[in-house]
Amino acid sequence: MANLFSGALPSGSTQKHVRVISHQGNVNAVLQGLGWNWVTEEGCANYLPGEAVLLPESEADALLNAATQLYDLMVAAVPENLPDDFLHVLDIPENLWPIIRQSWNDDRHWHLYGRFDWVQTPQGPKLIEFNADTATSIPETAVVQWASLAAAGKNDAAQASGLYEALVEQLTTWRNLNNDLEPNLVLTYIGESTEDRTNCEVIAQAAREAGFDAYLFPIDELTFSTHGTDRGIWGEVGKDEWIQFPFIFKLLPWEQIAWEEPELAEDLASLLLTRNVVVANPAYTLIWQSKGFLAWLWKAYPNHPLLLETSLEPLQGKYVRKPFFGREGQNVQVVDQKVLETKEGEYANQKVVYQAWVELPQDEAGNLYQAGVFWAGEGCAIGLRREKGIITNLSQFLPHMLEGNK
Numbered sequence: 001m002a003n004l005f006s007g008a009l010p011s012g013s014t015q016k017h018v019r020v021i022s023h024q025g026n027v028n029a030v031l032q033g034l035g036w037n038w039v040t041e042e043g044c045a046n047y048l049p050g051e052a053v054l055l056p057e058s059e060a061d062a063l064l065n066a067a068t069q070l071y072d073l074m075v076a077a078v079p080e081n082l083p084d085d086f087l088h089v090l091d092i093p094e095n096l097w098p099i100i101r102q103s104w105n106d107d108r109h110w111h112l113y114g115r116f117d118w119v120q121t122p123q124g125p126k127l128i129e130f131n132a133d134t135a136t137s138i139p140e141t142a143v144v145q146w147a148s149l150a151a152a153g154k155n156d157a158a159q160a161s162g163l164y165e166a167l168v169e170q171l172t173t174w175r176n177l178n179n180d181l182e183p184n185l186v187l188t189y190i191g192e193s194t195e196d197r198t199n200c201e202v203i204a205q206a207a208r209e210a211g212f213d214a215y216l217f218p219i220d221e222l223t224f225s226t227h228g229t230d231r232g233i234w235g236e237v238g239k240d241e242w243i244q245f246p247f248i249f250k251l252l253p254w255e256q257i258a259w260e261e262p263e264l265a266e267d268l269a270s271l272l273l274t275r276n277v278v279v280a281n282p283a284y285t286l287i288w289q290s291k292g293f294l295a296w297l298w299k300a301y302p303n304h305p306l307l308l309e310t311s312l313e314p315l316q317g318k319y320v321r322k323p324f325f326g327r328e329g330q331n332v333q334v335v336d337q338k339v340l341e342t343k344e345g346e347y348a349n350q351k352v353v354y355q356a357w358v359e360l361p362q363d364e365a366g367n368l369y370q371a372g373v374f375w376a377g378e379g380c381a382i383g384l385r386r387e388k389g390i391i392t393n394l395s396q397f398l399p400h401m402l403e404g405n406k
């Protein structure tokens with residue numbers, strides 16, 4: 001079966017093309033019928049109706065299996081006891097070290113989900129990076145692209161989009177592991193971010209199916225108490241009606257909390273260490289969030305078929321230069337003796353990692369494609385973004401359809 005994605009590897013493989021098909025239908029009407037119309041109204045501005053990627057089932061299986069396999073390799077690559085020099089290499093903020101170690105050594109701190117970004121090549125998927133902490137594109141991947149199949153009158157099983165069901169299972173496990181705590185869950189985000197709120201809304205819906213009482217609050221509307229009998233995280237759910245939340249899901253990056261909100265980091269650490277709260281995603285996910293871990297991973301598994309060569313020093317030939325904790329494509333540079341392409345951003349002063357360049361797959365219109373594969377206990381869902389250059393948070397999202405299921 002032909003390979004859908006085929007970027008040129010450094011050795012000079014021939015690039016193949018992504019196949020895009022017409023994909024019509026009223027997605028909003030389908031979502032409205034399910035009571036989920038808020039998904040596209042509020043948080044999926046970059047969802048692209050009218051087209052879909054035709055994805056061979058073998059390629060989908062390869063991507064999902066790669067996510068499952070690589071997650072296990074990443075766990076195994078973390079050194080026992082998380083020594084100081086390891087955390088230093090990854091530039092992990094020191095004020096988080098105690099809770100990173102605590103969460104790593106206690107299975108009750110459950111990793112709910114993350115998203116691997118891949119480039120597909122003739123030799124199979126190659127990892128670009130892993131957003132272990134605060135991955136978004138949940139509404140598009142879990143809900144909207146699935147609804148697009150129904151809207152187009154196509155088989156709604158013809159897609160690798162099992163994220164929602166996997167989230168329900170992961171949330172159920174998290175609740176059961178912490179069954180000594182009241183199942184009150186708050187999902188928090190930066191207040192002005194409609195995108196983040198919509199991502200939290202989907203997780204909240206899954207959490208309710210998993211047995212939680214789930215509420216959404218902007219972070220600045222929560223009260224953190226670290227003294228007396230009121231220790232915990234509190235939210236006002238009605239006039240003068242306050243609920244304590246032992247479970248918190250935060251769509252705020254751990255490193256941002258550590259560097260920009262050190263008092264919040266201190267409060268969270270205090271509450272975590274005395275088991276007043278448990279947080280998802282747990283603090284140890286910052287280890288994998290650091291792109292410095294990509295270099296560590298290459299040293300642990302040199303020439304592994306799922307990896308691209310990555311180093312803390314510049315590479316020979318063409319490479320991509322990335323800040324350790326950069327997001328949304330900001331401050332990424334493509335370099336081949338000179339800078340060929342760059343995206344400005346707010347991460348210019350961070351440590352950087354150097355990754356071997358590989359060409360992203362392309363369609364007939366010259367759009368480049370990146371495959372995002374969600375892990376939630378295992379590889380469970382695929383979402384595709386396209387762009388003329390570096391993939392960012394503003395790049396178009398396309399649904400996919402497994403080949404042979406028209």
